[in-house]
Amino acid sequence: MEQQKKTILSGVQPSGQLTIGNYLGALRNWDMLQDEYDCLYCVVDLHAITVRQNPAELRRRTLETLAIYIACGLDPQKNTLFVQSHVPAHAELSWVLGCYTMFGELSRMTQFKDKSLKNAQNVNAGLFTYPVLMAADILLYQADLVPVGIDQKQHIELARDIAERFNAAYSPTFTVPEPYMPKAGAKIMSLSEPEKKMSKSDDNPGAAIYLNDSRDDIIRKFKRAVTDSEMLIKYDTDRMGIANLMNIYSCFTGKDHSEIEREFDGKGYAEFKLAVGEACADGLKPIQEKFAMLLENKDELEKIMISGAERANYLARKTLSKVYRKVGFYQVKS
Ligand code: TRP
DSSP states (O other): OGGGSOEEEEEEOSSSOOBHHHIIIIIHHHTTTTTTSEEEEEEOHHHHTTSOOOHHHHHHHHHHHHHHHHHTTOOTTTEEEEEGGGOTHHHHHHHHHHTTSOHHHHHTOHHHHHHHHHTGGGOOHHHHHHHHHHHHHHHHTTOSEEEOOGGGHHHHHHHHHHHHHHHHHSSSOSOOOEEEOOTTOOOOBOSSSTTSBOOTTOSOGGGOOBTTOOHHHHHHHHHTOOOOSSOOOOOOTTSHHHHHHHHHHHHHHOOOHHHHHHHTTTOOHHHHHHHHHHHHHHHHHHHHHHHHHHHHOHHHHHHHHHHHHHHHHHHHHHHHHHHHHHHTOOOOOO
């Protein structure tokens, strides 16, 4: 029975804080996957150092990232939650796959081009080979599906190409993964520029609501959210500011757009924005409480890390030894 479940793998960078965009668009829906699929979620600390990190902060955020996933509803008994650097096979497979990835392919990655512009003083080789490591993350676990945002689709396509190339050169070794974009996820836009996606790395802290923002901050940010001068609470995708607030309100209250229109018929933006802020703060409160509780018990979190890494190591080793055998590395029984 266990083996028949499809495998889902996703990676998350321990950099920056998660926003309600990450939560409403992805994380919130992941607990629905945990029974139907075999799910693995990896905190990708190896990827994080492709840009300069403060070591103490990286360490802290790695733990916090694990905690936020659990606080958002991922059950560590049902999902394998682990840290990438705890499973050496990621780096090992990455080397091998790098020898089956072309310079030209990596040069065409839009994320590499964007990040090289942003970090012009540190265009390191890791930044360039980042997608190979990501392919290793996915292929090690024979993942069928990879839930990611649209910006990561090109990386999944490369992982597919690498898998197919390796399978064709030897014999079927890797499951060829597919991107998975659940329909349920809402796309949440920036509060200051509602044509842009809400991003955790926005320079303007007022543009995003972070999962651990205080109630006051949340209400203040919604109060200042950019809308228009029509003063009409009606769902219209040409008026992204108000449409975005309605989507957020809908996610937190379960009310649909027409219910919201009725609720705020004849009322002003100020009243509506306050209601959105309160609904969001109320919705995040249980997550924030669980997060704080989890961080108080670091031993428990470390136990989860250890058992996640144990299972991940077991699965990853199986794939890696297959790969080593196929490419012709001399194997001795120890
Ligand atoms: N590159 C992904 C991002 O920035 C993170 C990531 C690393 C990832 N390895 C992964 C996502 C494997 C999915 C699967 O969002």
